[in-house]
Amino acid sequence: MEENVEKFLEGIERDLPRLYLDEIVFSNEDEQRLAMINHKFYKSRNCYASNAISLLAAIRQYVSLKKINFSGNPSYHDLANLYYSLMTGNSTLANTRESKNYYSSAVSTLKNRKNPKILLLGFSTVYSLENLAALIHLSNLDNPKIIAFDINKQPLSEANVYCGTKLYNVEIEYEQGNAILSEFFEADSFDLIATHLFLTHIPDESKIRLINNVHKWLKPNSKFVDDEIIVPGTIDRNKYAKYYRTLGRHYIPPLDHSSMEKVANWMEKFGTYSIFFPYNDLDKLHRDFSKFSSLRSDHLRTRNIYSESDSLLRCPVYNITATKMRT
Numbered sequence: 167m168e169e170n171v172e173k174f175l176e177g178i179e180r181d182l183p184r185l186y187l188d189e190i191v192f193s194n195e196d197e198q199r200l201a202m203i204n205h206k207f208y209k210s211r212n213c214y215a216s217n218a219i220s221l222l223a224a225i226r227q228y229v230s231l232k233k234i235n236f237s238g239n240p241s242y243h244d245l246a247n248l249y250y251s252l253m254t255g256n257s258t259l260a261n262t263r264e265s266k267n268y269y270s271s272a273v274s275t276l277k278n279r280k281n282p283k284i285l286l287l288g289f290s291t292v293y294s295l296e297n298l299a300a301l302i303h304l305s306n307l308d309n310p311k312i313i314a315f316d317i318n319k320q321p322l323s324e325a326n327v328y329c330g331t332k333l334y335n336v337e338i339e340y341e342q343g344n345a346i347l348s349e350f351f352e353a354d355s356f357d358l359i360a361t362h363l364f365l366t367h368i369p370d371e372s373k374i375r376l377i378n379n380v381h382k383w384l385k386p387n388s389k390f391v392d393d394e395i396i397v398p399g400t401i402d403r404n405k406y407a408k409y410y411r412t413l414g415r416h417y418i419p420p421l422d423h424s425s426m427e428k429v430a431n432w433m434e435k436f437g438t439y440s441i442f443f444p445y446n447d448l449d450k451l452h453r454d455f456s457k458f459s460s461l462r463s464d465h466l467r468t469r470n471i472y473s474e475s476d477s478l479l480r481c482p483v484y485n486i487t488a489t490k491m492r493t
């Protein structure tokens with residue numbers, strides 16, 4: 167098995183230059199195998215996991231930049247695909263070691279449930295869906311199903327093309343809708359609701375409605391799991407957008423200077439999208455979840471927002487686990 171993994175990774179690395187010359191494309195199965203290697207080996211001493219995630223990022227960076235340059239007028243999600251690949255998938259659900267541990271322990275609580283249904287809220291790119299499906303598969307759940315939910319059509323149709331209705335033996339159903347409206351799902355529908363930096367994208371006046379929907383849709387004794395950033399005070403939107411330019415440096419395929427500038431410009435444009443409404447303090451978040459019988463917020467890491475006269479504005483990110491009461 168290990169020899170096969172090594173050969174597979176070497177083969178992808180060897181073929182990358184041909185991707186950059188547009189002589190070949192990698193298959194969806196190749197990408198899915200890279201993601202799975204990352205999840206299977208992240209705890210082991212070899213470097214398979216880090217190699218796999220870097221190769222996946224290199225492929226996705228090239229493919230998403232090509233699409234953006236071709237269209238000339240990319241959508242938010244086209245830019246999001248480039249953004250997440252420049253981040254090597256970090257900043258998506260279960261991509262870092264800590265985030266994998268957190269979401270996989272939530273998934274493993276479903277081991278004794280039959281046909282567990284998991285709602286993935288607002289997944290943006292295939293990284294989140296693929297990571298969640300991999301964790302579920304590795305936890306050997308009994309006939310699990312993910313309902314991948316987003317307000318926008320693009321992530322749903324891209325994921326459908328990428329993996330269809332099954333990924334790593336986990337059934338996937340797609341649903342387009344607004345999570346602030348409650349009619350989408352019946353009460354007590356889900357064994358787990360998972361998301362990542364989602365409340366940050368919900369305007370403040372709608373956050374409570376969304377949280378109440380999450381409470382309603384969860385089965386009793388089930389959890390909502392999420393990572394959220396807390397940004398105290400107001401932020402300088404200009405500096406925030408400009409800081410995204412620095413992501414251009416993470417582009418792996420070969421690029422000349424002017425193309426590098428282009429990547430930086432696209433990322434600055436991504437940073438100007440004003441769908442960023444983070445909580446300003448953790449107490450407010452706790453109050454909004456008061457319907458839940460318990461809420462845990464564990465400090466996960468800090469995230470850089472932008473530089474402020476030679477120092478970085480760093481904000482805390484928390485794992486949020488809310489449990490609905492047993493009835």
Ligand SMILES: C[S@@+](CC[C@H](N)C(=O)[O-])C[C@H]1O[C@@H](n2cnc3c(N)ncnc32)[C@H](O)[C@@H]1O
Pocket residue numbers: 257258259287288289290291293294315316317318321343344345346361362363364367368
């Ligand atoms: C930044 S993404 C969240 C990041 C993603 N979970 C990840 O880990 O990569 C926010 C996503 O939520 C979706 N979204 C925003 N508001 C929504 C709403 N009211 N209902 C459903 N989806 C929504 C957006 O279309 C976008 O795809």
